Amino acid sequence: MDFSPVELSEEDAAFQRELRDFLAEVVTDEVIERDRITGENFDEGVHLALGAAGYLAGDYRTESDGGFSAVRRRIWELEIGRARTPWFHWGTTAMVARLVERFAEPGLREEVLPAVLTGEVRLCLGYTEPEGGSDVATCKTRAVRDGGDWIINGAKMFTSNAHNARFVFLLTNTDPSAPKHRNLTMFLVPLDTAGIEIQGIRTVDGDRTNIVYYSDVRVPDRNRIGEVDGGWAVMREALAAEHGVLERDSAGLSKLATMTEHVLLLGEALDEAAAVVGRRDPGGAAPGQDGAVGYRLGRAAARTEAAMSSSEMCGRVAIAATMREVAPELMDLLGPAALLPAGTAGAAGDGAAEYVFRLAGPTGIYGGTLEVFRNMIAQQLLGLPRPALR
Template sequence: MDFSRVQLDDDDQKFQDEARRFLSELVTEEVLRRDRETGDNFDEGVHLALGASGYLEREWKPRSEHAFTRIQRRIWDLEKRRAHVPWVTSGTTAMIVKSVEKFGSPEVKDEVLPRVYSGHVRLCLGYTEPDGGSDVATCKTRAVRDGDQWVINGSKMFTTGAHNCQYVFLITNTDPSAPKHKSLTMFLVPLDAPGVEIQGIRTVDGDRTNIVYYSDVRVPDKYRLGEVNGGWTVVREPLDAEHGAVDAAVDGLADVSIMMHQAGFMAAAVDKAAATSTVANPNGRRLIDDGAVGYRLGRCVARLEASLSAPSIFGRVALAQTMRDIAPDLMDILGAASALPSGTDGAADDGAAEYAYRFAPLFGIYGGTLEVFRNMIAQYVLGLGKPNYSPAKT
């Protein structure tokens, strides 16, 4: 792995300066406060401003005349994370838009894509079901053809961002008698269709996600993506992107892990803990004066840096496991005041470690559990074969 620094030419340096200035003015303290309160991880004003300024089209439309170069794309990703741009709904939209371009009907592409690039349309993922766990192919939400329409019935859990989106990338079962990977059909369902009901759910880290009910929802066939019962082909690309199971870019500039944005909160917690440890208390003593504190902070930094450097699906596992391991350590180092959340008087680090602690369990669940990812690494990278879940013989 090459850790050498990329030297920016004048044009790229100018782009970085402009992007940093634009985002610093756009993502204000009010935006961040509102995002913490709502748990949406989305701000419509910010998103529309990104669209109006052309950044969404440059990022998501690689054939655009003004598309980012590879280095500009890397700079843009870094600057968004540095500014803490609310990210979830942009992330799901970015994954789905490629499938719409590839599998969507001409009518749907004309209806959806221009408004995606302007920021007025956002897309969310309709995968997980209440009884489905991490295996999206066990889908029970039914789509039954009725002439040139489909009638959809079922429910989906953890459809994050649905209340801020206009369409859902929905996986359905169109042939219950077929093997599970050959019974699936994908649709881009308008969320304002009659029969769609969105109910909010709060997670332990304060984020909002949703359960969405589909009751006799009628969807014209033009909203079907790909072939009937060929949905697994359609869903694989965004699913692999969400899992981080993608090939590394030859120039080495791609994100090392799909969850790198979320890892920024962990890095901020480590930085704040280190800074807090150097501040003297009323007795003139600093936490860092204790050799055990220095050792533990150093271990946290080392774990953090190693996880940030891990590529693709390995990074997906390393980042989540690292946050689970070091968040309790950071809170223990900082003491009781670290249990106070952001914005609370007396919080040791403005709630950074406390948020990382609450977010850590979910970090290992979003997009699939750590156990699933470890099985994928074992099976597809190490060649250890499929997991055997059959009961032990006695």
């Protein structure tokens, strides 16, 4: 394995400088503050600016199709995270756009794809239902044929970014009498269709997501993605992409796991905590001089490094599990002022550990819970048998 730093060519170094300057201009303090308050993880002005500058197209396309090289993709991922860009939902849009490109009829493809790359069209995921999300194939939202259209009825829980998106990639049940996995059909449903109601929900970490109700929503058959009752074939690809089970580039520069941005926040919280406990009082003493404090901080740092270095599904689990273990440890070391959130006078380390503490719960839920991922690691990576059901 080659751990040496990558030498940037002059062109790649110029790309990095331009990207940094661009992000410094569009991702202002005001944008970051607004995102913190609203929990949207999205800013339309920033998104459109990234589209207009060609960055969305560069990220979406493969290198052979005019997209970023492996080095530039790595620079892009690092810089966009460092700038704290409200950005999280682009991955969803890009993932659904790839499925539209592959499975949709040509007219729909042409309507959606160019506008995805300019940033005007955003796409969101409608899989989870109020009665359960881990086993998405138990979907109850019904789609019934009506001439050349489909009529959809049901409800979807946690449709994140629906209020900023043009379409939802919707999982429906088209044949309740058929065996599981053989009754699902996917649609790309315009979110401004009559009968759709979007209601906001705030999660414990302050994120905004939605519950979306579908009442007699009429969708033309051209908006179907894949075969009727063949939705599981489409979903399987979508879930593999969401779980981070993708082919890796041979240059070794790919992002190690999904949600690596979250573990960087934990790293920053750790740095903040180290700075606070290292601060000396007028008598010259600092809490960090206590061996127990040093031991606990060191152990937290080692765990965080290990999570940062774990890949794919194991990385996904390590990141969320480490956030859940380390954030309370940091808060314990920092004392009562660690309970104050960012932006509050007197907050220890500007509330970094408190925020990671609240973020850690949902991080181990969305895109698949830790328990479900552990099952997948056991069965798919370790080759262990499925548990016997009694």
